[in-house]
């Protein structure tokens with residue numbers, strides 16, 4: 001009985017060790033849209049940034065950022081290689097979530113159903129702070145006892161923030177995939 005019990009516990013631990021979660025950003029990672037960030041400077045000048053430009057933009061505390069385009073799904077175009085991975089994950093029944101800075105998950109859920117993909121869990125952070133993504137993933141590693149995280153994002157700041165989690169979680173393998181265009 002003891003031997004069986006030991007074997008059973010070992011199997012349980014192995015399953016736990018294999019727990020893997022793939023995490024996808026949405027904008028410019030799975031899909032390109034015509035959503036823009038509308039910027040107003042301290043002197044009242046207005047200009048727009050694409051999500052790609054915004055990802056590397058140095059924000060200033062006296063500028064106002066209008067993210068209202070991201071409440072919608074404007075003219076979405078699929079990014080094929082990441083979507084292929086997501087389809088493959090869906091077919092394999094593996095775990096994936098979509099983690100977006102958007103303040104609402106609804107456009108992302110709409111996109112998933114339009115693309116005939118399963119309704120993966122969508123987390124909308126309502127913050128473009130790279131640390132918001134890193135904190136969410138850290139909580140998730142703890143909550144789900146993740147052994148392996150694979151993170152896809154086009155923003156170098158998000159990639160750096162999530163990569164920096166590795167030192168806090170030596171037991172978890174954290175792989176980052178920088179989606180470049």
Ligand SMILES: [Mg+2]
Nearest residue numbers: 025027028154
């Ligand atoms: Mg992005």
